[in-house]
Amino acid sequence: MILSKRETAVLTAVVETYVETALPVSSQTLASGLGLSPASVRSAMAALTEKEYLRQPHTSAGRVPTVLAFRYYLDQVLTLGPLPRREQSRLHEHILPGEGDLTQVLRRAVRTLSSLTRQVCVIMAPRQDLARWRQIDFVLLRPGMIMAVLVMQGGLISNRLVQMDERLNADDLVHYGNYLNSLFEGRTTQEVRGEIERQLHKARKTLDAYRRAWELAAQALAEEEQPEVFVGGASHLTDQPEFTELETIQELLRLIEERSRLLELLDKTSASQSVSVSLTQDMPGLAGCSLVASPYSAFSTNHGTLAVLGPVRMNYARIVPMVDFAAQILSQCLKSRF
Structure with missing residues:
Protein backbone atom coordinates (compact mmCIF):
# COMPACT_ATOMS: atom_id res chain seq x y z
CA MET A 1 0.00 0.00 0.00
CA ILE A 2 1.38 3.39 -1.03
CA LEU A 3 0.68 6.18 1.44
CA SER A 4 0.02 9.81 0.66
CA LYS A 5 2.81 12.34 0.97
CA ARG A 6 1.42 13.65 4.28
CA GLU A 7 0.87 10.14 5.67
CA THR A 8 4.41 9.18 4.72
CA ALA A 9 5.82 12.28 6.42
CA VAL A 10 3.85 11.59 9.60
CA LEU A 11 4.75 7.88 9.60
CA THR A 12 8.43 8.74 9.14
CA ALA A 13 8.32 11.22 12.02
CA VAL A 14 6.57 8.70 14.28
CA VAL A 15 9.07 5.94 13.47
CA GLU A 16 12.16 8.10 13.95
CA THR A 17 10.85 9.67 17.18
CA TYR A 18 9.90 6.26 18.55
CA VAL A 19 13.32 4.83 17.68
CA GLU A 20 14.92 7.62 19.67
CA THR A 21 12.60 7.66 22.70
CA ALA A 22 10.91 4.22 22.87
CA LEU A 23 7.76 6.12 23.97
CA PRO A 24 4.36 6.60 22.33
CA VAL A 25 4.42 9.64 20.03
CA SER A 26 1.76 12.36 20.30
CA SER A 27 0.48 14.63 17.55
CA GLN A 28 1.59 17.64 19.60
CA THR A 29 5.17 16.36 19.59
CA LEU A 30 5.25 16.10 15.80
CA ALA A 31 3.26 19.14 14.72
CA SER A 32 5.93 21.82 14.93
CA GLY A 33 8.61 19.71 13.28
CA LEU A 34 6.33 18.84 10.36
CA GLY A 35 4.99 22.36 9.90
CA LEU A 36 1.42 21.06 10.34
CA SER A 37 -1.30 21.81 12.84
CA PRO A 38 -1.89 19.26 15.63
CA ALA A 39 -5.33 18.60 14.10
CA SER A 40 -3.79 17.73 10.72
CA VAL A 41 -1.26 15.42 12.37
CA ARG A 42 -4.03 13.76 14.42
CA SER A 43 -6.03 13.16 11.25
CA ALA A 44 -3.05 11.57 9.49
CA MET A 45 -2.25 9.44 12.55
CA ALA A 46 -5.86 8.26 12.71
CA ALA A 47 -5.70 7.24 9.04
CA LEU A 48 -2.41 5.39 9.64
CA THR A 49 -3.94 3.62 12.64
CA GLU A 50 -6.90 2.55 10.51
CA LYS A 51 -4.44 1.13 7.96
CA GLU A 52 -2.57 -0.71 10.77
CA TYR A 53 0.66 1.28 10.46
CA LEU A 54 0.23 2.74 13.94
CA ARG A 55 -1.38 1.51 17.12
CA GLN A 56 -2.44 3.16 20.38
CA PRO A 57 -1.20 1.25 23.45
CA HIS A 58 -3.55 3.11 25.80
CA THR A 59 -6.57 5.32 25.28
CA SER A 60 -4.83 8.46 26.46
CA ALA A 61 -1.44 7.61 24.95
CA GLY A 62 0.12 8.62 21.68
CA ARG A 63 0.81 6.18 18.85
CA VAL A 64 3.60 3.67 18.28
CA PRO A 65 4.60 2.24 14.87
CA THR A 66 3.71 -1.36 14.05
CA VAL A 67 5.96 -3.86 12.28
CA LEU A 68 4.11 -2.91 9.09
CA ALA A 69 5.19 0.71 9.61
CA PHE A 70 8.82 -0.28 10.07
CA ARG A 71 8.70 -2.39 6.90
CA TYR A 72 7.24 0.54 4.94
CA TYR A 73 9.86 2.84 6.42
CA LEU A 74 12.66 0.46 5.43
CA ASP A 75 11.37 -0.22 1.93
CA GLN A 76 9.96 3.16 0.92
CA VAL A 77 11.52 5.89 3.06
CA LEU A 78 14.94 5.13 4.48
CA THR A 79 17.89 6.30 2.42
CA LEU A 80 21.15 4.83 3.63
CA GLY A 81 24.36 6.78 3.54
CA PRO A 82 27.93 5.53 3.99
CA LEU A 83 29.14 4.72 7.47
CA PRO A 84 30.92 7.78 8.98
CA ARG A 85 34.71 7.58 8.70
CA ARG A 86 35.11 7.65 12.46
CA GLU A 87 33.07 4.47 12.86
CA GLN A 88 34.79 2.87 9.87
CA SER A 89 38.12 3.46 11.62
CA ARG A 90 36.83 2.03 14.89
CA LEU A 91 35.67 -1.15 13.18
CA HIS A 92 38.99 -1.55 11.34
CA GLU A 93 41.07 -0.91 14.45
CA HIS A 94 39.16 -3.31 16.68
CA ILE A 95 38.50 -6.15 14.23
CA LEU A 96 41.94 -6.19 12.59
CA PRO A 97 44.44 -5.02 15.22
CA GLY A 98 47.07 -7.61 14.30
CA GLU A 99 47.72 -11.16 13.26
CA GLY A 100 45.48 -14.00 14.34
CA ASP A 101 43.57 -16.96 12.98
CA LEU A 102 40.05 -16.64 11.61
CA THR A 103 38.46 -17.59 14.93
CA GLN A 104 40.22 -14.71 16.68
CA VAL A 105 39.13 -12.27 13.97
CA LEU A 106 35.49 -13.37 14.24
CA ARG A 107 35.54 -13.13 18.04
CA ARG A 108 36.88 -9.58 17.84
CA ALA A 109 34.24 -8.70 15.25
CA VAL A 110 31.44 -9.98 17.52
CA ARG A 111 32.71 -8.01 20.50
CA THR A 112 33.24 -4.83 18.46
CA LEU A 113 29.90 -4.84 16.68
CA SER A 114 27.88 -5.68 19.80
CA SER A 115 29.65 -2.89 21.67
CA LEU A 116 29.07 -0.28 18.95
CA THR A 117 25.42 -1.20 18.26
CA ARG A 118 24.47 -2.03 21.88
CA GLN A 119 22.67 -5.07 20.45
CA VAL A 120 23.35 -8.80 20.18
CA CYS A 121 25.82 -9.68 17.42
CA VAL A 122 25.94 -13.13 15.83
CA ILE A 123 28.53 -14.33 13.31
CA MET A 124 28.45 -17.65 11.49
CA ALA A 125 31.83 -18.82 10.22
CA PRO A 126 31.96 -19.79 6.53
CA ARG A 127 30.65 -23.27 5.81
CA GLN A 128 33.46 -25.73 5.26
CA LEU A 221 36.41 -35.29 5.38
CA ALA A 222 34.16 -37.99 6.83
CA GLU A 223 31.22 -35.67 7.49
CA GLU A 224 30.42 -32.02 7.05
CA GLU A 225 31.06 -30.00 10.18
CA GLN A 226 28.48 -27.47 11.31
CA PRO A 227 29.91 -23.96 11.00
CA GLU A 228 30.99 -22.34 14.23
CA VAL A 229 28.75 -19.59 15.61
CA PHE A 230 30.01 -16.65 17.67
CA VAL A 231 27.68 -14.55 19.84
CA GLY A 232 28.33 -11.35 21.74
CA GLY A 233 26.33 -8.71 23.59
CA ALA A 234 23.58 -10.87 25.13
CA SER A 235 23.62 -8.58 28.17
CA HIS A 236 22.33 -5.73 25.96
CA LEU A 237 18.94 -7.47 25.75
CA THR A 238 17.99 -6.18 29.19
CA ASP A 239 18.72 -2.60 28.10
CA GLN A 240 15.78 -2.66 25.67
CA PRO A 241 12.32 -1.61 26.96
CA GLU A 242 10.72 -4.15 24.60
CA PHE A 243 12.49 -7.01 26.35
CA THR A 244 11.57 -6.35 29.96
CA GLU A 245 9.13 -9.27 30.18
CA LEU A 246 10.75 -12.42 31.56
CA GLU A 247 9.18 -14.70 28.95
CA THR A 248 10.59 -12.62 26.08
CA ILE A 249 14.08 -12.54 27.57
CA GLN A 250 14.01 -16.29 28.18
CA GLU A 251 12.98 -17.01 24.59
CA LEU A 252 15.81 -14.85 23.21
CA LEU A 253 18.36 -16.43 25.54
CA ARG A 254 17.21 -19.91 24.47
CA LEU A 255 17.71 -18.89 20.85
CA ILE A 256 21.23 -17.67 21.59
CA GLU A 257 22.11 -20.87 23.45
CA GLU A 258 20.67 -23.26 20.84
CA ARG A 259 23.19 -23.33 18.03
CA SER A 260 20.91 -25.22 15.65
CA ARG A 261 18.23 -22.50 15.91
CA LEU A 262 20.79 -19.77 15.36
CA LEU A 263 22.11 -21.56 12.27
CA GLU A 264 18.57 -21.98 10.95
CA LEU A 265 17.88 -18.28 11.49
CA LEU A 266 21.10 -17.21 9.77
CA ASP A 267 20.64 -19.70 6.92
CA LYS A 268 17.37 -17.98 5.98
CA THR A 269 19.33 -14.81 5.24
CA SER A 270 22.25 -16.46 3.43
CA ALA A 271 20.64 -16.35 -0.02
CA SER A 272 20.86 -12.57 -0.02
CA GLN A 273 23.92 -11.01 -1.66
CA SER A 274 23.74 -7.85 0.46
CA VAL A 275 22.39 -6.57 3.77
CA SER A 276 18.87 -7.79 4.57
CA VAL A 277 16.50 -6.83 7.37
CA SER A 278 14.15 -9.52 8.72
CA LEU A 279 11.34 -8.36 10.97
CA THR A 280 9.05 -10.25 13.34
CA GLN A 281 6.82 -11.74 10.65
CA ASP A 282 9.90 -13.28 9.00
CA MET A 283 11.04 -14.94 12.24
CA PRO A 284 8.33 -17.06 13.93
CA GLY A 285 8.71 -17.22 17.69
CA LEU A 286 10.70 -13.99 17.91
CA ALA A 287 7.99 -11.43 18.53
CA GLY A 288 9.23 -7.85 18.52
CA CYS A 289 12.63 -8.75 17.07
CA SER A 290 14.59 -7.68 14.01
CA LEU A 291 17.67 -9.18 12.37
CA VAL A 292 20.04 -7.11 10.24
CA ALA A 293 22.27 -9.58 8.38
CA SER A 294 24.91 -9.57 5.67
CA PRO A 295 26.95 -12.32 4.00
CA TYR A 296 30.72 -12.12 3.85
CA SER A 297 32.95 -14.16 1.61
CA ALA A 298 36.50 -14.79 0.52
CA PHE A 299 35.25 -16.21 -2.75
CA SER A 300 31.84 -16.29 -4.37
CA THR A 301 30.91 -19.69 -2.94
CA ASN A 302 32.38 -19.32 0.54
CA HIS A 303 29.72 -17.58 2.61
CA GLY A 304 29.57 -16.77 6.28
CA THR A 305 26.96 -14.49 7.83
CA LEU A 306 27.24 -11.52 10.16
CA ALA A 307 24.10 -10.26 11.92
CA VAL A 308 22.79 -7.90 14.58
CA LEU A 309 19.72 -9.07 16.55
CA GLY A 310 17.62 -6.62 18.50
CA PRO A 311 14.19 -5.04 18.81
CA VAL A 312 12.21 -3.91 15.76
CA ARG A 313 12.82 -0.41 17.15
CA MET A 314 16.40 -0.28 15.87
CA ASN A 315 18.30 2.67 14.47
CA TYR A 316 18.51 1.16 10.99
CA ALA A 317 20.10 4.26 9.47
CA ARG A 318 23.16 3.57 11.63
CA ILE A 319 23.09 -0.21 12.09
CA VAL A 320 22.55 -1.30 8.46
CA PRO A 321 25.66 0.55 7.14
CA MET A 322 27.63 -0.72 10.13
CA VAL A 323 26.73 -4.36 9.47
CA ASP A 324 27.49 -3.87 5.77
CA PHE A 325 30.90 -2.33 6.47
CA ALA A 326 31.85 -4.97 9.06
CA ALA A 327 30.98 -7.69 6.52
CA GLN A 328 33.22 -5.97 3.98
CA ILE A 329 36.08 -5.99 6.50
CA LEU A 330 35.64 -9.73 7.09
CA SER A 331 35.54 -10.40 3.34
CA GLN A 332 38.71 -8.38 2.79
CA CYS A 333 40.37 -10.18 5.70
CA LEU A 334 39.61 -13.58 4.20
CA LYS A 335 40.73 -12.60 0.71
CA SER A 336 44.03 -11.13 1.95
CA ARG A 337 45.07 -14.38 3.57
CA PHE A 338 45.35 -16.45 0.40
Whole structure:
Protein backbone atom coordinates (compact mmCIF):
# COMPACT_ATOMS: atom_id res chain seq x y z
CA MET A 1 0.00 0.00 0.00
CA ILE A 2 1.38 3.39 -1.03
CA LEU A 3 0.68 6.18 1.44
CA SER A 4 0.02 9.81 0.66
CA LYS A 5 2.81 12.34 0.97
CA ARG A 6 1.42 13.65 4.28
CA GLU A 7 0.87 10.14 5.67
CA THR A 8 4.41 9.18 4.72
CA ALA A 9 5.82 12.28 6.42
CA VAL A 10 3.85 11.59 9.60
CA LEU A 11 4.75 7.88 9.60
CA THR A 12 8.43 8.74 9.14
CA ALA A 13 8.32 11.22 12.02
CA VAL A 14 6.57 8.70 14.28
CA VAL A 15 9.07 5.94 13.47
CA GLU A 16 12.16 8.10 13.95
CA THR A 17 10.85 9.67 17.18
CA TYR A 18 9.90 6.26 18.55
CA VAL A 19 13.32 4.83 17.68
CA GLU A 20 14.92 7.62 19.67
CA THR A 21 12.60 7.66 22.70
CA ALA A 22 10.91 4.22 22.87
CA LEU A 23 7.76 6.12 23.97
CA PRO A 24 4.36 6.60 22.33
CA VAL A 25 4.42 9.64 20.03
CA SER A 26 1.76 12.36 20.30
CA SER A 27 0.48 14.63 17.55
CA GLN A 28 1.59 17.64 19.60
CA THR A 29 5.17 16.36 19.59
CA LEU A 30 5.25 16.10 15.80
CA ALA A 31 3.26 19.14 14.72
CA SER A 32 5.93 21.82 14.93
CA GLY A 33 8.61 19.71 13.28
CA LEU A 34 6.33 18.84 10.36
CA GLY A 35 4.99 22.36 9.90
CA LEU A 36 1.42 21.06 10.34
CA SER A 37 -1.30 21.81 12.84
CA PRO A 38 -1.89 19.26 15.63
CA ALA A 39 -5.33 18.60 14.10
CA SER A 40 -3.79 17.73 10.72
CA VAL A 41 -1.26 15.42 12.37
CA ARG A 42 -4.03 13.76 14.42
CA SER A 43 -6.03 13.16 11.25
CA ALA A 44 -3.05 11.57 9.49
CA MET A 45 -2.25 9.44 12.55
CA ALA A 46 -5.86 8.26 12.71
CA ALA A 47 -5.70 7.24 9.04
CA LEU A 48 -2.41 5.39 9.64
CA THR A 49 -3.94 3.62 12.64
CA GLU A 50 -6.90 2.55 10.51
CA LYS A 51 -4.44 1.13 7.96
CA GLU A 52 -2.57 -0.71 10.77
CA TYR A 53 0.66 1.28 10.46
CA LEU A 54 0.23 2.74 13.94
CA ARG A 55 -1.38 1.51 17.12
CA GLN A 56 -2.44 3.16 20.38
CA PRO A 57 -1.20 1.25 23.45
CA HIS A 58 -3.55 3.11 25.80
CA THR A 59 -6.57 5.32 25.28
CA SER A 60 -4.83 8.46 26.46
CA ALA A 61 -1.44 7.61 24.95
CA GLY A 62 0.12 8.62 21.68
CA ARG A 63 0.81 6.18 18.85
CA VAL A 64 3.60 3.67 18.28
CA PRO A 65 4.60 2.24 14.87
CA THR A 66 3.71 -1.36 14.05
CA VAL A 67 5.96 -3.86 12.28
CA LEU A 68 4.11 -2.91 9.09
CA ALA A 69 5.19 0.71 9.61
CA PHE A 70 8.82 -0.28 10.07
CA ARG A 71 8.70 -2.39 6.90
CA TYR A 72 7.24 0.54 4.94
CA TYR A 73 9.86 2.84 6.42
CA LEU A 74 12.66 0.46 5.43
CA ASP A 75 11.37 -0.22 1.93
CA GLN A 76 9.96 3.16 0.92
CA VAL A 77 11.52 5.89 3.06
CA LEU A 78 14.94 5.13 4.48
CA THR A 79 17.89 6.30 2.42
CA LEU A 80 21.15 4.83 3.63
CA GLY A 81 24.36 6.78 3.54
CA PRO A 82 27.93 5.53 3.99
CA LEU A 83 29.14 4.72 7.47
CA PRO A 84 30.92 7.78 8.98
CA ARG A 85 34.71 7.58 8.70
CA ARG A 86 35.11 7.65 12.46
CA GLU A 87 33.07 4.47 12.86
CA GLN A 88 34.79 2.87 9.87
CA SER A 89 38.12 3.46 11.62
CA ARG A 90 36.83 2.03 14.89
CA LEU A 91 35.67 -1.15 13.18
CA HIS A 92 38.99 -1.55 11.34
CA GLU A 93 41.07 -0.91 14.45
CA HIS A 94 39.16 -3.31 16.68
CA ILE A 95 38.50 -6.15 14.23
CA LEU A 96 41.94 -6.19 12.59
CA PRO A 97 44.44 -5.02 15.22
CA GLY A 98 47.07 -7.61 14.30
CA GLU A 99 47.72 -11.16 13.26
CA GLY A 100 45.48 -14.00 14.34
CA ASP A 101 43.57 -16.96 12.98
CA LEU A 102 40.05 -16.64 11.61
CA THR A 103 38.46 -17.59 14.93
CA GLN A 104 40.22 -14.71 16.68
CA VAL A 105 39.13 -12.27 13.97
CA LEU A 106 35.49 -13.37 14.24
CA ARG A 107 35.54 -13.13 18.04
CA ARG A 108 36.88 -9.58 17.84
CA ALA A 109 34.24 -8.70 15.25
CA VAL A 110 31.44 -9.98 17.52
CA ARG A 111 32.71 -8.01 20.50
CA THR A 112 33.24 -4.83 18.46
CA LEU A 113 29.90 -4.84 16.68
CA SER A 114 27.88 -5.68 19.80
CA SER A 115 29.65 -2.89 21.67
CA LEU A 116 29.07 -0.28 18.95
CA THR A 117 25.42 -1.20 18.26
CA ARG A 118 24.47 -2.03 21.88
CA GLN A 119 22.67 -5.07 20.45
CA VAL A 120 23.35 -8.80 20.18
CA CYS A 121 25.82 -9.68 17.42
CA VAL A 122 25.94 -13.13 15.83
CA ILE A 123 28.53 -14.33 13.31
CA MET A 124 28.45 -17.65 11.49
CA ALA A 125 31.83 -18.82 10.22
CA PRO A 126 31.96 -19.79 6.53
CA ARG A 127 30.65 -23.27 5.81
CA GLN A 128 33.46 -25.73 5.26
CA ASP A 129 31.57 -27.52 2.50
CA LEU A 130 31.68 -24.39 0.34
CA ALA A 131 35.26 -23.49 1.20
CA ARG A 132 38.05 -24.18 -1.32
CA TRP A 133 40.84 -26.61 -0.51
CA ARG A 134 44.25 -25.03 -0.06
CA GLN A 135 46.39 -27.67 1.63
CA ILE A 136 46.18 -30.81 3.71
CA ASP A 137 48.94 -32.10 5.99
CA PHE A 138 49.09 -35.36 7.92
CA VAL A 139 50.98 -35.41 11.22
CA LEU A 140 51.99 -38.74 12.78
CA LEU A 141 51.11 -38.60 16.48
CA ARG A 142 51.89 -42.23 17.25
CA PRO A 143 51.73 -45.49 15.31
CA GLY A 144 48.24 -45.81 13.86
CA MET A 145 47.14 -42.33 15.02
CA ILE A 146 47.37 -39.36 12.61
CA MET A 147 46.23 -35.74 12.79
CA ALA A 148 44.79 -34.44 9.50
CA VAL A 149 45.09 -30.64 9.20
CA LEU A 150 43.05 -29.22 6.34
CA VAL A 151 43.59 -25.53 5.53
CA MET A 152 41.06 -23.87 3.25
CA GLN A 153 41.15 -20.60 1.37
CA GLY A 154 40.16 -17.73 3.61
CA GLY A 155 41.73 -19.15 6.77
CA LEU A 156 39.35 -21.96 7.75
CA ILE A 157 41.21 -24.80 9.45
CA SER A 158 39.84 -28.25 10.23
CA ASN A 159 41.73 -30.66 12.51
CA ARG A 160 40.66 -34.27 12.71
CA LEU A 161 42.13 -37.45 14.21
CA VAL A 162 42.51 -40.28 11.72
CA GLN A 163 43.20 -43.90 12.58
CA MET A 164 45.01 -46.30 10.24
CA ASP A 165 45.67 -49.94 10.90
CA GLU A 166 48.60 -49.99 8.51
CA ARG A 167 51.90 -48.55 9.70
CA LEU A 168 52.75 -45.32 7.94
CA ASN A 169 55.84 -43.21 8.52
CA ALA A 170 56.21 -39.43 8.30
CA ASP A 171 57.61 -39.60 4.76
CA ASP A 172 54.59 -41.58 3.58
CA LEU A 173 52.28 -38.95 5.04
CA VAL A 174 54.13 -36.09 3.36
CA HIS A 175 53.97 -37.95 0.06
CA TYR A 176 50.23 -38.58 0.35
CA GLY A 177 49.56 -34.99 1.40
CA ASN A 178 51.46 -33.62 -1.61
CA TYR A 179 49.57 -35.97 -3.91
CA LEU A 180 46.15 -34.88 -2.61
CA ASN A 181 47.11 -31.19 -2.72
CA SER A 182 48.19 -31.49 -6.35
CA LEU A 183 44.74 -32.83 -7.22
CA PHE A 184 42.45 -30.72 -5.11
CA GLU A 185 43.92 -27.26 -4.56
CA GLY A 186 41.26 -24.66 -5.35
CA ARG A 187 38.35 -27.10 -5.42
CA THR A 188 35.48 -26.92 -2.93
CA THR A 189 35.33 -29.38 -0.08
CA GLN A 190 31.99 -30.56 -1.42
CA GLU A 191 33.57 -31.38 -4.80
CA VAL A 192 36.54 -33.07 -3.12
CA ARG A 193 34.32 -35.25 -0.95
CA GLY A 194 32.51 -36.60 -4.01
CA GLU A 195 35.77 -37.24 -5.89
CA ILE A 196 37.33 -39.04 -2.90
CA GLU A 197 34.32 -41.35 -2.67
CA ARG A 198 34.63 -42.27 -6.37
CA GLN A 199 38.41 -42.75 -6.25
CA LEU A 200 38.29 -44.78 -3.06
CA HIS A 201 35.73 -47.16 -4.58
CA LYS A 202 37.96 -47.53 -7.64
CA ALA A 203 41.18 -47.96 -5.61
CA ARG A 204 39.75 -50.81 -3.53
CA LYS A 205 39.07 -52.74 -6.70
CA THR A 206 42.35 -52.06 -8.50
CA LEU A 207 44.78 -52.00 -5.53
CA ASP A 208 45.72 -48.43 -6.46
CA ALA A 209 49.10 -47.41 -5.02
CA TYR A 210 47.40 -44.33 -3.55
CA ARG A 211 44.66 -46.27 -1.83
CA ARG A 212 45.94 -45.20 1.61
CA ALA A 213 45.98 -41.55 0.53
CA TRP A 214 42.31 -41.82 -0.42
CA GLU A 215 41.50 -43.55 2.87
CA LEU A 216 43.24 -40.80 4.84
CA ALA A 217 41.39 -38.11 2.90
CA ALA A 218 38.05 -39.91 3.35
CA GLN A 219 38.48 -39.91 7.13
CA ALA A 220 39.64 -36.30 7.16
CA LEU A 221 36.41 -35.29 5.38
CA ALA A 222 34.16 -37.99 6.83
CA GLU A 223 31.22 -35.67 7.49
CA GLU A 224 30.42 -32.02 7.05
CA GLU A 225 31.06 -30.00 10.18
CA GLN A 226 28.48 -27.47 11.31
CA PRO A 227 29.91 -23.96 11.00
CA GLU A 228 30.99 -22.34 14.23
CA VAL A 229 28.75 -19.59 15.61
CA PHE A 230 30.01 -16.65 17.67
CA VAL A 231 27.68 -14.55 19.84
CA GLY A 232 28.33 -11.35 21.74
CA GLY A 233 26.33 -8.71 23.59
CA ALA A 234 23.58 -10.87 25.13
CA SER A 235 23.62 -8.58 28.17
CA HIS A 236 22.33 -5.73 25.96
CA LEU A 237 18.94 -7.47 25.75
CA THR A 238 17.99 -6.18 29.19
CA ASP A 239 18.72 -2.60 28.10
CA GLN A 240 15.78 -2.66 25.67
CA PRO A 241 12.32 -1.61 26.96
CA GLU A 242 10.72 -4.15 24.60
CA PHE A 243 12.49 -7.01 26.35
CA THR A 244 11.57 -6.35 29.96
CA GLU A 245 9.13 -9.27 30.18
CA LEU A 246 10.75 -12.42 31.56
CA GLU A 247 9.18 -14.70 28.95
CA THR A 248 10.59 -12.62 26.08
CA ILE A 249 14.08 -12.54 27.57
CA GLN A 250 14.01 -16.29 28.18
CA GLU A 251 12.98 -17.01 24.59
CA LEU A 252 15.81 -14.85 23.21
CA LEU A 253 18.36 -16.43 25.54
CA ARG A 254 17.21 -19.91 24.47
CA LEU A 255 17.71 -18.89 20.85
CA ILE A 256 21.23 -17.67 21.59
CA GLU A 257 22.11 -20.87 23.45
CA GLU A 258 20.67 -23.26 20.84
CA ARG A 259 23.19 -23.33 18.03
CA SER A 260 20.91 -25.22 15.65
CA ARG A 261 18.23 -22.50 15.91
CA LEU A 262 20.79 -19.77 15.36
CA LEU A 263 22.11 -21.56 12.27
CA GLU A 264 18.57 -21.98 10.95
CA LEU A 265 17.88 -18.28 11.49
CA LEU A 266 21.10 -17.21 9.77
CA ASP A 267 20.64 -19.70 6.92
CA LYS A 268 17.37 -17.98 5.98
CA THR A 269 19.33 -14.81 5.24
CA SER A 270 22.25 -16.46 3.43
CA ALA A 271 20.64 -16.35 -0.02
CA SER A 272 20.86 -12.57 -0.02
CA GLN A 273 23.92 -11.01 -1.66
CA SER A 274 23.74 -7.85 0.46
CA VAL A 275 22.39 -6.57 3.77
CA SER A 276 18.87 -7.79 4.57
CA VAL A 277 16.50 -6.83 7.37
CA SER A 278 14.15 -9.52 8.72
CA LEU A 279 11.34 -8.36 10.97
CA THR A 280 9.05 -10.25 13.34
CA GLN A 281 6.82 -11.74 10.65
CA ASP A 282 9.90 -13.28 9.00
CA MET A 283 11.04 -14.94 12.24
CA PRO A 284 8.33 -17.06 13.93
CA GLY A 285 8.71 -17.22 17.69
CA LEU A 286 10.70 -13.99 17.91
CA ALA A 287 7.99 -11.43 18.53
CA GLY A 288 9.23 -7.85 18.52
CA CYS A 289 12.63 -8.75 17.07
CA SER A 290 14.59 -7.68 14.01
CA LEU A 291 17.67 -9.18 12.37
CA VAL A 292 20.04 -7.11 10.24
CA ALA A 293 22.27 -9.58 8.38
CA SER A 294 24.91 -9.57 5.67
CA PRO A 295 26.95 -12.32 4.00
CA TYR A 296 30.72 -12.12 3.85
CA SER A 297 32.95 -14.16 1.61
CA ALA A 298 36.50 -14.79 0.52
CA PHE A 299 35.25 -16.21 -2.75
CA SER A 300 31.84 -16.29 -4.37
CA THR A 301 30.91 -19.69 -2.94
CA ASN A 302 32.38 -19.32 0.54
CA HIS A 303 29.72 -17.58 2.61
CA GLY A 304 29.57 -16.77 6.28
CA THR A 305 26.96 -14.49 7.83
CA LEU A 306 27.24 -11.52 10.16
CA ALA A 307 24.10 -10.26 11.92
CA VAL A 308 22.79 -7.90 14.58
CA LEU A 309 19.72 -9.07 16.55
CA GLY A 310 17.62 -6.62 18.50
CA PRO A 311 14.19 -5.04 18.81
CA VAL A 312 12.21 -3.91 15.76
CA ARG A 313 12.82 -0.41 17.15
CA MET A 314 16.40 -0.28 15.87
CA ASN A 315 18.30 2.67 14.47
CA TYR A 316 18.51 1.16 10.99
CA ALA A 317 20.10 4.26 9.47
CA ARG A 318 23.16 3.57 11.63
CA ILE A 319 23.09 -0.21 12.09
CA VAL A 320 22.55 -1.30 8.46
CA PRO A 321 25.66 0.55 7.14
CA MET A 322 27.63 -0.72 10.13
CA VAL A 323 26.73 -4.36 9.47
CA ASP A 324 27.49 -3.87 5.77
CA PHE A 325 30.90 -2.33 6.47
CA ALA A 326 31.85 -4.97 9.06
CA ALA A 327 30.98 -7.69 6.52
CA GLN A 328 33.22 -5.97 3.98
CA ILE A 329 36.08 -5.99 6.50
CA LEU A 330 35.64 -9.73 7.09
CA SER A 331 35.54 -10.40 3.34
CA GLN A 332 38.71 -8.38 2.79
CA CYS A 333 40.37 -10.18 5.70
CA LEU A 334 39.61 -13.58 4.20
CA LYS A 335 40.73 -12.60 0.71
CA SER A 336 44.03 -11.13 1.95
CA ARG A 337 45.07 -14.38 3.57
CA PHE A 338 45.35 -16.45 0.40
